[in-house]
Amino acid sequence: MSVAAFIHLIGSMGVFPSRAFIPAWVTAMLLRFGHDIPAIKNSGLLDLCTQSPTWFTHDATLVVLGILALLELISTKNAEVRAFMNDLDQFIKPAMATITALGVLSSADAAIAHEITQQGFGDLPLALMVGAGVWFLTTIRGAIVSVLLDADETDELGLQKVIAWIEDLWSAFGILLLVLYPLVMLGIAALIAGGFWAMRKYLAHREEQSKKPCASCGEATYLSALACPKCAAKPAHTHAVGFFGNTLDYPAKDLAAHPYELAEKKRCPNCAAHLEERDPTQSCPACGKRILSDPAFAQEYQRRIGERLPTVLGISFALSLVPIVGLIPGLIYYRIRLVAPYRRYVSRSMGCLLRVGVRLLILALILLQVVPLLGALMLPLMAMLEFSLYKSVFESALKHAPGEAAKAAGAV
Numbered sequence: 001m002s003v004a005a006f007i008h009l010i011g012s013m014g015v016f017p018s019r020a021f022i023p024a025w026v027t028a029m030l031l032r033f034g035h036d037i038p039a040i041k042n043s044g045l046l047d048l049c050t051q052s053p054t055w056f057t058h059d060a061t062l063v064v065l066g067i068l069a070l071l072e073l074i075s076t077k078n079a080e081v082r083a084f085m086n087d088l089d090q091f092i093k094p095a096m097a098t099i100t101a102l103g104v105l106s107s108a109d110a111a112i113a114h115e116i117t118q119q120g121f122g123d124l125p126l127a128l129m130v131g132a133g134v135w136f137l138t139t140i141r142g143a144i145v146s147v148l149l150d151a152d153e154t155d156e157l158g159l160q161k162v163i164a165w166i167e168d169l170w171s172a173f174g175i176l177l178l179v180l181y182p183l184v185m186l187g188i189a190a191l192i193a194g195g196f197w198a199m200r201k202y203l204a205h206r207e208e209q210s211k212k213p214c215a216s217c218g219e220a221t222y223l224s225a226l227a228c229p230k231c232a233a234k235p236a237h238t239h240a241v242g243f244f245g246n247t248l249d250y251p252a253k254d255l256a257a258h259p260y261e262l263a264e265k266k267r268c269p270n271c272a273a274h275l276e277e278r279d280p281t282q283s284c285p286a287c288g289k290r291i292l293s294d295p296a297f298a299q300e301y302q303r304r305i306g307e308r309l310p311t312v313l314g315i316s317f318a319l320s321l322v323p324i325v326g327l328i329p330g331l332i333y334y335r336i337r338l339v340a341p342y343r344r345y346v347s348r349s350m351g352c353l354l355r356v357g358v359r360l361l362i363l364a365l366i367l368l369q370v371v372p373l374l375g376a377l378m379l380p381l382m383a384m385l386e387f388s389l390y391k392s393v394f395e396s397a398l399k400h401a402p403g404e405a406a407k408a409a410g411a412v
């Protein structure tokens with residue numbers, strides 16, 4: 001069989017674990033239009049492939065894949081959706097890799113296809129082998145990503161976002177490279193793996209470097225802190241925290257709201273240290289304060305989140321009116337505003353049970369969302385449901401005697 005086709009199929013296994021729809025779209029576009037691009041025209045794979053459109057390079061396929069690739073590009077820039085997609089990835093990526101492999105094989109000239117079949121490989125078994133390889137690699141990637149999610153759930157370092165962009169580029173240009181220089185691609189894969197590791201070290205270092213010494217005791221203090229973790233002295237300026245819980249360059253506008261904004265990003269409302277446990281009764285690892293379990297603070301925290309409900313439900317309704325396309329932005333939006341402030345403090349085992357239930361509901365939502373009018377109610381309903389679920393789990397965790405949960409976690 002053709003070595004070029006085989007290398008392409010093997011190489012694509014290195015790209016699909018990163019993204020599902022972007023490499024599928026790029027592959028289809030190259031097969032369709034590559035013949036018109038001088039640099040690519042004579043490369044191994046395109047030499048084998050027919051110029052006439054097949055089901056995989058049909059206009060309709062290109063448009064649908066293009067839209068899905070765009071949605072994928074947008075959705076992976078959000079920490080909440082990334083965490084959610086990390087569970088679904090396991091199925092979507094191998095499926096898309098298999099479909100793309102079938103697409104490539106169906107575009108190969110009849111003579112080549114015949115040759116491949118004679119070697120004892122039908123199209124489908126070969127494509128399924130690629131799918132199985134991608135499934136295996138996606139599992140490994142998922143394990144690495146979940147370590148990253150645990151270490152930095154709210155992406156304070158912005159690291160996950162950087163990696164998301166790199167993976168986007170990789171998933172698009174990886175396919176292009178695979179067509180042009182199959183072997184160079186393998187070397188690049190090794191370099192990128194090393195680069196990730198170095199970058200993570202660098203960003204963690206930079207976050208610590210951003211601390212400034214306290215004016216009275218000299219203790220290294222985050223710029224977004226309201227007090228020094230050691231001597232409790234108040235800094236002259238408190239910086240605002242950003243969307244990802246990162247410290248911003250300008251002062252916080254509303255100091256009364258600032259502690260709640262910190263708590264929402266899973267940082268200590270007092271000294272801005274990163275809280276490590278998924279438990280509202282935990283004490284801060286830096287200053288030792290246990291602020292969220294203070295009834296007055298917890299009540300105000302919940303009031304501030306509950307206040308958003310009418311606005312979020314209204315916007316979700318509006319987004320829900322747009323079939324399919326409105327779904328992902330709507331989901332991201334309500335989860336950030338209503339669910340994430342609670343979810344960050346819900347224990348992993350509890351969160352796991354909730355996630356399974358929520359995932360089934362989302363499946364129903366996707367199916368029903370296509371129905372006009374009824375579909376428009378689905379996002380607000382989902383938002384209400386997820387909000388009340390996580391809120392009640394959060395409240396029951398607060399009822400535990402302070403310290404109990406921390407002791408239990410310490411014993412493990």
Ligand SMILES: [Zn+2]
Nearest residue numbers: 214217228231
């Ligand atoms: Zn101090």
Ligand SMILES: [Zn+2]
Nearest residue numbers: 268271284287
């Ligand atoms: Zn603290």
